[in-house]
Amino acid sequence: MRPDQERRNTVEAAASLRSRPLRIGIGGPVGSGKTALVASLCREMSAAVSLGVVTNDIYTTEDADFLTRAGVLQPNRIVAVETGCCPHTAIRDDIVANLDALAMLEGSHPDLQLELVESGGDNLTATFSRGLVDLQIFVVDVAGGDKVPRKGGPGVTTSDLLVINKVDLAQMVGADLGVMERDAKQLRGPLPVVMCSLVDDPGAAAVREWVERQLCLDHRTDRELP
Amino acid sequence: MSSLSGFGGAIPHHRPASMTALALLADSRFPSGGHAHSGSAEEAVSQGWITGVADLERFLLLRMSTSGAVAAGLAAAAAIWAGATGATGATGATGATEEHDPIDRMAACRVPGWLDCEADARMAAPASRAASRTQGRLLLHTARRVWPRSRALEVLDRGAFGVPSTPSSPVRPDGGATGAGALGAGGRLSRSAPHHSLVLGAAAAAAGSDGHGAAVAALYGAVGAAATAALRLLGLDPMAVTSCLAALCTEIDAAAAAAVASATMAIERSDGSILPSHGSIELDLASQRHARKEMKLFAS
Ligand SMILES: Nc1nc2c(ncn2[C@@H]2O[C@H](COP(=O)(O)OP(=O)(O)OP(=O)(O)O)[C@@H](O)[C@H]2O)c(=O)[nH]1
Ligand SMILES: [Mg+2]
Numbered sequence: 154m155r156p157d158q159e160r161r162n163t164v165e166a167a168a169s170l171r172s173r174p175l176r177i178g179i180g181g182p183v184g185s186g187k188t189a190l191v192a193s194l195c196r197e198m199s200a201a202v203s204l205g206v207v208t209n210d211i212y213t214t215e216d217a218d219f220l221t222r223a224g225v226l227q228p229n230r231i232v233a234v235e236t237g238c239c240p241h242t243a244i245r246d247d248i249v250a251n252l253d254a255l256a257m258l259e260g261s262h263p264d265l266q267l268e269l270v271e272s273g274g275d276n277l278t279a280t281f282s283r284g285l286v287d288l289q290i291f292v293v294d295v296a297g298g299d300k301v302p303r304k305g306g307p308g309v310t311t312s313d314l315l316v317i318n319k320v321d322l323a324q325m326v327g328a329d330l331g332v333m334e335r336d337a338k339q340l341r342g343p344l345p346v347v348m349c350s351l352v353d354d355p356g357a358a359a360v361r362e363w364v365e366r367q368l369c370l371d372h373r374t375d376r377e378l379p
Numbered sequence: 380m381s382s383l384s385g386f387g388g389a390i391p392h393h394r395p396a397s398m399t400a401l402a403l404l405a406d407s408r409f410p411s412g413g414h415a416h417s418g419s420a421e422e423a424v425s426q427g428w429i430t431g432v433a434d435l436e437r438f439l440l441l442r443m444s445t446s447g448a449v450a451a452g453l454a455a456a457a458a459i460w461a462g463a464t465g466a467t468g469a470t471g472a473t474g475a476t477e478e479h480d481p482i483d484r485m486a487a488c489r490v491p492g493w494l495d496c497e498a499d500a501r502m503a504a505p506a507s508r509a510a511s512r513t514q515g516r517l518l519l520h521t522a523r524r525v526w527p528r529s530r531a532l533e534v535l536d537r538g539a540f541g542v543p544s545t546p547s548s549p550v551r552p553d554g555g556a557t558g559a560g561a562l563g564a565g566g567r568l569s570r571s572a573p574h575h576s577l578v579l580g581a582a583a584a585a586a587g588s589d590g591h592g593a594a595v596a597a598l599y600g601a602v603g604a605a606a607t608a609a610l611r612l613l614g615l616d617p618m619a620v621t622s623c624l625a626a627l628c629t630e631i632d633a634a635a636a637a638a639v640a641s642a643t644m645a646i647e648r649s650d651g652s653i654l655p656s657h658g659s660i661e662l663d664l665a666s667q668r669h670a671r672k673e674m675k676l677f678a679s
Contacts, residue, residue, distance in 0.1 A: 249410050
């Protein structure tokens with residue numbers, strides 16, 4: 154068996170043991186690459202894992218339309234939530250529309266194992282409520298300058314995975330990747346940081362591996378699934 | 380208009396309505412998805428009806444005396460019904476009597492269905508009906524978690540109500556009952572749910588408020604959503620916007636009192652046609668236009 158087929162089988166077996174879908178929030182500033190990352194994860198994982206996506210856009214269905222056009226997931230596994238002028242409210246303070254969207258996805262796809270909730274692009278303080286997701290990935294990008302991780306905020310300091318995306322652009326914007334990684338690790342202690350370029354690695358291997366690993370854990374106990 | 384027959388004389392005594400319960404419900408931070416709705420203010424802004432605080436004041440008055448008054452009547456009626464329906468289990472959160480005559484209870488279970496039809500009949504624009512059902516479903520989600528023992532909320536949750544239908548999310552035959560889901564075009568949601576005003580009334584009763592509290596919450600919600608949306612869309616001075624709302628307090632109180640009076644009479648006489656039924660064709664058209672727009676910040 155080829156190694157990636159073997160890996161897929163392991164993930165498939167682990168995911169099938171879950172009693173309910175794993176919910177992962179994907180947040181971060183505008184344009185940092187959240188939708189591109191969601192698209193990569195769908196493309197790479199949907200063969201082995203039953204996946205659903207909820208997007209939270211400012212102008213209604215832009216991200217959902219992108220994912221539909223990209224053909225990475227069946228359209229009926231993608232739901233767009235409208236957020237008024239307040240995308241962060243919909244993922245933190247008033248999560249009912251998102252919970253409703255997830256319930257609807259689970260209603261039409263009872264076999265769901267992984268649910269990705271993309272927040273609307275927002276500021277460094279916008280994080281997901283634990284009432285909505287089990288885990289959150291925060292995506293920042295190099296093009297915003299190498300000061301971004303140092304500025305901190307709960308997304309950078311407390312997210313379960315920090316993705317520093319668009320490292321392919323570092324040279325062009327004069328960003329020092331070493332500084333970014335060092336600052337991020339200093340602020341986050343043991344929490345993981347991944348340097349990523351969706352241009353150089355469209356499969357987002359490091360992020361995908363992290364998600365696959367989480368699928369094998371029970372998040373109430375942090376133990377391996379039995 | 381359908382009738383509320385079979386529900387005479389089942390209204391029990393309450394302890395005094397809790398003002399704190401009303402504050403909780405009317406607080407825009409109460410999680411109910413309301414922040415995504417502008418009460419047609421976004422369309423009013425794009426039409427140039429609202430350009431500043433003076434226009435906003437007129438718009439809020441229009442909202443209050445049309446959709447606000449209608450919602451207040453329905454919410455008050457639902458709260459009166461819910462107050463009589465009580466809570467599950469031995470000690471009711473509402474303090475209402477627990478045991479009713481079984482025939483009365485069966486009649487009481489039909490009340491939300493009638494009120495829901497009355498609500499449908501009072502919202503000419505399909506987009507308004509859809510927005511009302513969507514917000515009803517979301518409020519119900521939270522209310523069920525917060526007041527799990529409310530029998531009225533349980534009845535609303537279990538009942539079969541209409542499916543939102545908007546130009547962007549056509550009615551799907553598979554979305555007929557609560558719990559069944561259907562995705563409209565563009566991935567938008569459409570699923571069975573009672574109208575928002577009914578859920579608001581039942582939640583008010585569950586919280587310890589009453590028909591008057593429910594009516595105030597409905598009216599304040601109707602103007603508050605529009606005021607906040609206009610503030611955000613036009614960058615208005617928040618102090619000036621709050622002054623607008625403050626100036627409306629007396630009128631909201633009066634409208635709430637009128638709503639409670641007609642709701643009480645509607646239930647006593649088993650006649651839904653007594654409930655407020657004011658409307659504005661301009662607002663109905665605005666609601667439809669907004670729903671058809673591709674680029675918009677608010678859902679309604
Ligand atoms: N050079 C480069 N471009 C990238 C990378 N990842 C994403 N992009 C591009 O960045 C732009 C924004 O990406 P999106 O995925 O839409 O970003 P987003 O975070 O979802 O944006 P919002 O939802 O609007 O906040 C797109 O043009 C992507 O193609 C990367 O690693 N390198
Ligand atoms: Mg996006």
